[in-house]
Structure formats: structure tokens, C-alpha cells
Amino acid sequence: MEPQVTTQTPVDAQPDEIVAEDLIEEVSIDGMCGVY
Amino acid sequence: MDTLLGESWTLSPSVALRPEPFGALAYHFGNRKLTFLKRPELVAVVRALGSSPDVGAALATAGIPAAQYPAYCAALRGLAAADMIRPLAPAEAVA
Amino acid sequence: MTIAPERPTLPATATLIQQFELGLDAPICLTWELTYACNLECAHCLSSSGRRDPRELSTQQCEAVIDELQRMQVFYVNIGGGEPTIRPDFWHLVEYAVDHQVGVKFSTNGARITPERARFLAGTGYVDVQISLDGATAEVNDYVRGPGSFDMAITALANLRDAGFTDAKISVVCTRHNIGQLDDFKALADEYGATLRLTRLRPSGRGADVWDELHPLPEQQRVLYDWLMAHGDGVLTGDSFFHLAAFGESLPGLNLCGAGRVVCLIDPIGDVYACPFAIHDEFKAGNLLSDGGFQAVWQQSPLFAELRSPQTGGACSSCTFYDSCRGGCMAAKFFTGLPLDGPDPECVQGYGESLLAGKRSVPASSQDHSKAGPTRNQPVMLTLGKRPPAKDCAESPLAGFTP
Numbered sequence: 137m138e139p140q141v142t143t144q145t146p147v148d149a150q151p152d153e154i155v156a157e158d159l160i161e162e163v164s165i166d167g168m169c170g171v172y
Numbered sequence: 173m174d175t176l177l178g179e180s181w182t183l184s185p186s187v188a189l190r191p192e193p194f195g196a197l198a199y200h201f202g203n204r205k206l207t208f209l210k211r212p213e214l215v216a217v218v219r220a221l222g223s224s225p226d227v228g229a230a231l232a233t234a235g236i237p238a239a240q241y242p243a244y245c246a247a248l249r250g251l252a253a254a255d256m257i258r259p260l261a262p263a264e265a266v267a
Numbered sequence: 268m269t270i271a272p273e274r275p276t277l278p279a280t281a282t283l284i285q286q287f288e289l290g291l292d293a294p295i296c297l298t299w300e301l302t303y304a305c306n307l308e309c310a311h312c313l314s315s316s317g318r319r320d321p322r323e324l325s326t327q328q329c330e331a332v333i334d335e336l337q338r339m340q341v342f343y344v345n346i347g348g349g350e351p352t353i354r355p356d357f358w359h360l361v362e363y364a365v366d367h368q369v370g371v372k373f374s375t376n377g378a379r380i381t382p383e384r385a386r387f388l389a390g391t392g393y394v395d396v397q398i399s400l401d402g403a404t405a406e407v408n409d410y411v412r413g414p415g416s417f418d419m420a421i422t423a424l425a426n427l428r429d430a431g432f433t434d435a436k437i438s439v440v441c442t443r444h445n446i447g448q449l450d451d452f453k454a455l456a457d458e459y460g461a462t463l464r465l466t467r468l469r470p471s472g473r474g475a476d477v478w479d480e481l482h483p484l485p486e487q488q489r490v491l492y493d494w495l496m497a498h499g500d501g502v503l504t505g506d507s508f509f510h511l512a513a514f515g516e517s518l519p520g521l522n523l524c525g526a527g528r529v530v531c532l533i534d535p536i537g538d539v540y541a542c543p544f545a546i547h548d549e550f551k552a553g554n555l556l557s558d559g560g561f562q563a564v565w566q567q568s569p570l571f572a573e574l575r576s577p578q579t580g581g582a583c584s585s586c587t588f589y590d591s592c593r594g595g596c597m598a599a600k601f602f603t604g605l606p607l608d609g610p611d612p613e614c615v616q617g618y619g620e621s622l623l624a625g626k627r628s629v630p631a632s633s634q635d636h637s638k639a640g641p642t643r644n645q646p647v648m649l650t651l652g653k654r655p656p657a658k659d660c661a662e663s664p665l666a667g668f669t670p
Binding site for chain 3: 161163166168169170171172
Binding site: 159 | 211244249251
């Protein structure tokens, strides 16, 4: 029987399924509680 | 391929980029928009923009896997929409 | 220089809120009360202002604070008081901050916004102006802020508009008496080319004395929430209504208590508090003169370390809405005598109401900078049902208090 050859992704690779929302988030400078 | 990858961009001059443990905060003193860069890798890309020939080179410099290019390009477009980053005129671009 | 290395590293999937709850190396923005002196005597003043404290920071000390804020890359500072513009060095300090990459917004009752000052402001970048107004009519406004205060604020707005200053802010504290004027406030803002800002009344400072009469009724909170959801585009809130998130959808903003994590207060004598609505020894983090400067206090204060440690919900953790409201406002609970690990006094699910009706002990104020006696600016509200003042010369915060 032929040996199966499998390739593995490196264990420390980031998951491919990221979207822009994982990277940036915009908030108003007025959007935090505790300022006049 | 996303056309953004071949373009030259840079951080806008009125933006302060402040490192944080989780990435960075970017504040635009002109339009007062505040954006959180939620990954240190994105911060590395943004810092590399102005000295890279194009966005693709900046992504490579920061070690971003190709499979994530679409997400990073979308994030850069988000930053561009807030004027956090600006295109460089051809004469300003790094050769 | 970074904060203590005990800050845990969160996984990359952690939300922004989870990151912020652990604190930052520097505030994103902060409130700085420049003086306790004020020309007005608003009934609900959160800093109990009126009289200048003789220990006020000098001009040089203020400049040193700004230098530190610049080094820490604090993006902007909200300067208030009392009435900050009655400090003789106010205009100099504004310019100094702007020249040192610290953006400025200042909160004012409009006292010194003359046409000339308005022109100066219109020509200065990186400065924002916030005019305080608590009624869309003089009748409603002046009841809490004093006779003539409505006219003074409107005059300031007109001067700013006429000088070409764009996008001033009108900042409103929402009360039982003005919830019905939300559309009128918006119209005022539009008329003067300003942005409307609606904020929450906290039972802080003199606000503790008038909170029972002034705070919105439960049904009014719903009206406010619905109005913000329907018309809130372009209306700011300073994230002060995050306790209303339990009605359903969150309003825009971080929806978390920023005290000691992303914001704090520097008071006129250099005391640092977790939040301008929490000026009390319980929430004092230190003093920037005696504790090695602002950065040292922000990064090393034991109070702030405690606020930045993971918080359990306490009595609220079993409520399905805890994730959205986070138990509400720490200052609101403290100054109504409610436990900090329980519901907000204005919990929209009603859990605060029963506690308010029950036995509770409202804390004595740590300090009071109110004017010693009534002046012609005294609002009508203060003449009615005011708790008898302790002797004017009393220094103890417990003067007049009998357990």
C-alpha cells in the first residue's frame, strides 16, 4: 500500500477566517463613560 | 487581485498612533475619529506603509499570510474611509 | 513605561471591551477640572463648585500636567470645573495644550464666550467648546442653573456661530423636567450649528441633594432610549446611558464604565479620581503633586489596579442583561447608598427601585466647594427643600451629621 502523504498547516498559523471587524473598530472619542 | 495591493499609502499626518498591549489606538486630530487597531500585525502593516513601495509589500514585511490579505485590505479601506491613512502621490511614493 | 506586568494577556479573540476593562497604559481622554470657582450655583453640580480652593494648581503646575499628558499621548482632555474660563490663565493653558499635541474640549456655562473670544476660538484648531444647558427654555433651564443662565448660554452659542466657529457642543443633563424637550434641544442645536449631547444625571456632588426630585422616572428612561434609537444619529451621549442597554439594543459607544480604565479626573488641586462623577475619598487614586506625577498615579494607584481587575457581577451576574449593562454606574450606586456589587438605582429592569425604597445609607460628601451663602445666581430649586447647611466654617465632612 502506498504511504499517505499529508501536509499540515503550521500549528502557530493564524486562522484564515478573519474579517476586517477582527482588525479595526471605530468608536467616537465621545464614546466612553466618565468624561464630562 | 485587490488593486489596493499595488497602491502606495501612508499614515495621515494628523494621526497619532499610540501602542497598546493588544495593538494600537489611532486618533485623528482633524476629524476626531478614534480607531482601534486590534492586532499588533495590523499596526506593523500601518507603520510599514509609508516606507514600502506598495500595500502588498507592507503586508509582506509584516508577515501577513496571503489568505488574510482580503481582511487586511478591507481593514485598510476602513482606515482610509476615516482618513487615518492616505494615498501617496506617485512622486512621493518610495521607488 | 508600562503598567504593572500583572496585566493578563488576553487571547486574540478577546473583545475590545474585555481589553479595556483591564485598563490602558494611559487614558484615552480625561476630564480636568481647572477650578472649583464658579459664577453659577447649579443645583445639581457634580463637583459641588462655587468657591475657589486656595490649593489650586498654579499655571506652572498645570503646564507640567500638560507636558505629562503629551508624553503619555493622551489624545484629548475635557477641561471643566467649576467654570474654567474664570481662571485668568485659562486661555493660555488651552493654547499650551494644543501646542503640545493634546486636544482640548472645554465645558463652560458661556460666561466668557464674548464675540472676541469666539473669534479667537474660531481661529484655533484642535479646540472644542461644550456649552452646558439643561432646558430648552429659560423656565426649565434656569430652575436648576439659576436666573439668566439660559440667556448666557444662548448668547455664547450665537457668538460662536456668528464668529464662524463650527460644531460647538450643547451638553444637556437629562432630568425629569427636560425629557419632554428632546426635540426642542435638537432644534436648538441645529439653529446654532451645534451638536447635541445628552448625558445622564448622576447623584454626585450637589446632585445627591436633588437627585430624588430630578432623576428621570422609569417611563421617561424608556422615552429617552426610544428617542435616541430613533433620532440619535449625530447626537452624542458620552456613553453615559450604557445602563439603558438592558432595554434591548446597545446605544453607540463602548458601553462600559470607563472609570480608572480609559478615563479619570484630575481635580483643581491635583487629586486624581476614577471619574468626575465620583469625587469622593472612596474613589480617590492619589494626588499628582505628592505621588510623583499623573503618570505614576494612573499606572500605579492601588485603586485603579482594583478597578482594572476582573469584576464579578455580584448580585447582577445572574441577570440575563448583565452582559449588556455591566451592572450600571458605580457612582450612581455609591451616592444613592446602594451596594456596588448590585443593581444601578435606575436599573431598567426595576431591580434598583426596591433597593431605593428600602433601608440605605447615603454617604456624607467628602468635600463641598459650594458658596457659603446664596447669591443672586442661586437657582430657584436650591431655595426649596434644601438640607440645612452645616456651619460655614466647618471643615469636617461629617459636620452636622448625626448617625
